[in-house]
Amino acid sequence: MSNLYAITLILAFMALSEATIVLQNFTAKLELNDKTSNFELLGEQNSHSLAMCAAMCQGDCVFFGFNSQTKKCRTHKKVCSSTMTKEDGWRYYSHQSHSLPRPIPLDCKDLYEDDKACSGVYTIYPYGTITSPVRVYCDMTTMYGGWTTIQRRVTGSPSFDRDWSAYKNGFGSPEQDVWMYDITVVI
The missing domain is CATH 3.90.215.10 (Gamma Fibrinogen, chain A, domain 1)
Structure with missing residues (x-):
């Protein structure tokens, strides 16, 4: 697990004049740095920050990628590292709940x-x-x-x-x- 680290993002939004605080745990997928993919892509949007990108990862989204150079966010249902192409600036993250493998995969x-x-x-x-x-x-x-x-x-x-x-x-x-x-x- 040396190439993974966990981060916690606290997202603050103004919604109907009251602040909403959302706490989400993500694991950085360092092995996917400077790569991007269209695999199981849910969408690509402009995003000014990593926190904003994380907030876009809703519903079926399990992985998201953020490029701080281009200010783009990509949300994915799944990623497949062998289908990814090289593109500088991308960092990928997965929901913490999807980062812990089962003890023994039966199938x-x-x-x-x-x-x-x-x-x-x-x-x-x-x-x-x-x-x-x-x-x-x-x-x-x-x-x-x-x-x-x-x-x-x-x-x-x-x-x-x-x-x-x-x-x-x-x-x-x-x-x-x-x-x-x-x-x-x-x-």
Whole structure:
């Protein structure tokens, strides 16, 4: 957690002649500095300050980016670091409630709900203990994301012409071609 730090923003607004104080916790995503994205973009607005930008992160917004040089604010439902492009001046933040991962992700849906928005290979623990990790390919874009892939064909190798025991045990690699047996049922 050395590349993350938490900040608390206190936002004061005048609304119908009475001041409203809003306390929101955000975590800076330092690994996303000087990058920007259109992934799950909710909107882009002018913003004079980081506090004003944070206040724009409402409803479905979980991440926001603020560029102090251009005075722009971008609000996102999710961000995917592998889809981001380089653009100086941007700093990204996430709601504190979305910064704490689940103790053990049971499946790809748990990872998706922990703001893992990029499809790729992840480790899940379908049996609920850290002694049983399984590496799987997670599809985070199809039909709202969070799908654990049990069959994937990318290169056509290895051959899928196999006997029942191979399918029962699973074969291949989640990075390329894989047949994953049903990991939710012990055979």
